[in-house]
Amino acid sequence: MALERNVIGRTVAAERGALAERTEYHRPRQVGPLIENVLAHLALLLILFAVLFPVLWIISMALDPRNIERPTSLTLIPPGASLAAFTRILTEPLPNNVGFWTMFRNSLIVSLGTSAAVLVVAVTAAYSFARFRFPGRKWGLFAFIAVQMLPGVATLTSLFVLLNSIKIPGTNESVRTTLLGLGIAYVSGALPFAIWNLKGYIDTIPTDLEQAAMVDGAGPNRAFIDVILPLILPALAVTLLLGFMAGWTEFVLAWTFITDPSRITLAMGLYSMQGEYASQVPWSDFAAMSILITLPVVVVFFLLQRWFVAGLSVGSVKG
Amino acid sequence: MATETAGSAPHPATGLPSDRSGAIEQTGGQGQSWFARYWLPYLYILPAALILGLVTFYPIAYQVWMSFTDYSRRNLRGRAPDFVGIDNYVKIFNNDIGIANYNFYRILGFNLTWTVTNVFFHVVLGVAIALLLNRQLVIGRRIFRAIFIFPWAMPPLVVAIVWRNMFNREFGAINLSLGALGLPNDIRWLESTDAPIPFLGFLPLAFYAVLLVNVWLGWPFMMVIASGALQSIPSDLYEAAKLDGANRWWQFWDITAPLLKPVMVPAIMYGSILTFNQFNVIFFITGGGPFGRTEILVTQAFELVNPQGFYGLAAAFSIIVFFILLIITLAQNKYLRGLEAA
The missing domain is CATH 1.10.3720.10 (MetI-like)
Incomplete structure (x- = not known):
């Protein structure tokens, strides 16, 4: 179900990693023989190279001034390197006559819009599941797990058909072909994940603070707004940004739903640059576009890491 | 209302579980009606439940129904598909779906x-x-x-x-x-x-x-x-x-x-x-x-x-x-x- 499939683990893992980062490290005490250390560093450098190889390739391609001409050799900084490809992507429309900024706007609206909407609805539900005991709670939680297990394309069919049957009042157009329709489909996958993720985070926060607040006369609503909300800010940010990142490059739903060229997203644009034959791929433009799509996400991801490290909830009670 | 109940109860916190994964009891006494005890947790869930019901669980149910029909392109314009029982499933398992x-x-x-x-x-x-x-x-x-x-x-x-x-x-x-x-x-x-x-x-x-x-x-x-x-x-x-x-x-x-x-x-x-x-x-x-x-x-x-x-x-x-x-x-x-x- 979740288009978020690929990120569910991210928060948990990263939170865990960050926590460990803050606590005392266990490391073997001895430095070990020289030869062993040299080999270990060589291995690390090799891995570094393997990780960076595609990244360097794409950068070098983007800088290559011979756009359609085929790349026939590997050079880190190609002769006559220029930012022309970036300028072309940013200022000239693609072959399908849609400009970068149109796609950028579409992707931004649909991914940020849905992740923000989902967050608002998810946070109270997550709190309820984490803190209250009520009839039906177990079934609710079970339903979330079951829904998460559905692969991304599982409800593609029914969402397509259902949204297709709803017409925008006054026009002959169906909601399915609009960004709103796409957004609804995104919410469908993103909401169970957001609730699950936030619930998991709230579960790790000891109830002591809320209890203290309640002894002081605060009701559950106050406890939620004044105590929990500030404490889960990192989790809120993380959930928002993971939702955003998933929507930013979502392909399956967008490719199936959107038909009007003015509504295509970045993921669709990148995919459509991919010609049947290699000689048709505008290599530099393709590389530049990949970088432009990736950059915001990578920046966000690395900024996010600091948020994980904040780990506000831990330590606020333990001290 | 619940806010008041919790606030005015003598020591709302005393009976609470102190384990880390514990719940906070929403309201006090045993004598309360079902509604008074549970309306708050349900209210917190309500928005999410409505949206999920509409955009997630209903489509899943619809999907199950669709799987027993011969729904295809021609049905998109409003023509109802025919019910075909488990035909689709049989075709899938018998490698008989007409795709190379x-x-x-x-x-x-x-x-x-x-x-x-x-x-x-x-x-x-x-x-x-x-x-x-x-x-x-x-x-x-x-x-x-x-x-x-x-x-x-x-x-x-x-x-x-x-x-x-x-x-x-x-x-x-x-x-x-x-x-x-x-x-x-x-x-x-x-x-x-x-x-x-x-x-x-x-x-x-x-x-x-x-x-x-x-x-x-x-x-x-x-x-x-x-x-x-x-x-x-x-x-x-x-x-x-x-x-x-x-x-x-x-x-x-x-x-x-x-x-x-x-x-x-x-x-x-x-x-x-x-x-x-x-x-x-x-x-x-x-x-x-x-x-x-x-x-x-x-x-x-x-x-x-x-x-x-x-x-x-x-x-x-x-x-x-x-x-x-x-x-x-x-x-x-x-x-x-x-x-x-x-």
């Missing part, structure tokens, strides 16, 4: 092979590299760490499309590098039907290409998880083992591995489902080719919808995928939990 290169059992078998090999490499590499990074002396540890999670940070869609171009026969970076090293450089990575390992004849070269990409993509997740766990292992355990004369190989199997297990088990289960459904890598790199031999269930499900437009069939297919996943998860859960307890 379709064989349910081959796809399922490939999908399982794909999942097991990937997760194996993810875990082995992830743990090994976490151990490397955890050594006493690592120059530039922070830089390595930051760069190593790069594959994880990049959008899988972009990664897949970039790698697809890297595997390009004439202009891709892989063949160009091989050429620069004086190795054979005319390899048809994605198109060749040859099986590099003869006794694994069902795995074409393209399998190893997508495997490479997904391993590149997946190990950092396992590394982060393993790093976190490694750092929580107290070092006296190793000191003690050393005194007992255990060499490092045994230290790993007697101390590190058992303590990594509780953390790695959920990660493995999670990673398996993720890999089982790894749409991006397969779809964008091989597109299921050559001749459908790298097709996995989710890419096949997608192709039934777009471009084929067999909506009823696609609905049934997705439901089958769901049950397969459910079985795998339950089986894995049982097996891995057993391991964990052992």
Whole structure:
């Protein structure tokens, strides 16, 4: 179900990693023989190279001034390197006559819009599941797990058909072909994940603070707004940004739903640059576009890491 | 109202569970009506429940209904589809859906092979590299760490499309590098039907290409998880083992591995489902080719919808995928939990 499939683990893992980062490290005490250390560093450098190889390739391609001409050799900084490809992507429309900024706007609206909407609805539900005991709670939680297990394309069919049957009042157009329709489909996958993720985070926060607040006369609503909300800010940010990142490059739903060229997203644009034959791929433009799509996400991801490290909830009670 | 009840109760906090995972009782006394006790938690859930019901659970129910009909393109304009019973399911299992290169059992078998090999490499590499990074002396540890999670940070869609171009026969970076090293450089990575390992004849070269990409993509997740766990292992355990004369190989199997297990088990289960459904890598790199031999269930499900437009069939297919996943998860859960307890 979740288009978020690929990120569910991210928060948990990263939170865990960050926590460990803050606590005392266990490391073997001895430095070990020289030869062993040299080999270990060589291995690390090799891995570094393997990780960076595609990244360097794409950068070098983007800088290559011979756009359609085929790349026939590997050079880190190609002769006559220029930012022309970036300028072309940013200022000239693609072959399908849609400009970068149109796609950028579409992707931004649909991914940020849905992740923000989902967050608002998810946070109270997550709190309820984490803190209250009520009839039906177990079934609710079970339903979330079951829904998460559905692969991304599982409800593609029914969402397509259902949204297709709803017409925008006054026009002959169906909601399915609009960004709103796409957004609804995104919410469908993103909401169970957001609730699950936030619930998991709230579960790790000891109830002591809320209890203290309640002894002081605060009701559950106050406890939620004044105590929990500030404490889960990192989790809120993380959930928002993971939702955003998933929507930013979502392909399956967008490719199936959107038909009007003015509504295509970045993921669709990148995919459509991919010609049947290699000689048709505008290599530099393709590389530049990949970088432009990736950059915001990578920046966000690395900024996010600091948020994980904040780990506000831990330590606020333990001290 | 509940706010007041809780506030005016003598000591609302006293009866509360003090364990970390505990609940806060929403309101006090036993004598209260059901409504007074539970209206608040339900109210908190209400918005999410309404939206989920509408955009998630209703479509799922609709999907189940669709799977018993012959819903196709011509029904999109409002014409009701015919009820066909379990016909769709029968067709899927009998390889009778009128699509070239379709064989349910081959796809399922490939999908399982794909999942097991990937997760194996993810875990082995992830743990090994976490151990490397955890050594006493690592120059530039922070830089390595930051760069190593790069594959994880990049959008899988972009990664897949970039790698697809890297595997390009004439202009891709892989063949160009091989050429620069004086190795054979005319390899048809994605198109060749040859099986590099003869006794694994069902795995074409393209399998190893997508495997490479997904391993590149997946190990950092396992590394982060393993790093976190490694750092929580107290070092006296190793000191003690050393005194007992255990060499490092045994230290790993007697101390590190058992303590990594509780953390790695959920990660493995999670990673398996993720890999089982790894749409991006397969779809964008091989597109299921050559001749459908790298097709996995989710890419096949997608192709039934777009471009084929067999909506009823696609609905049934997705439901089958769901049950397969459910079985795998339950089986894995049982097996891995057993391991964990052992």
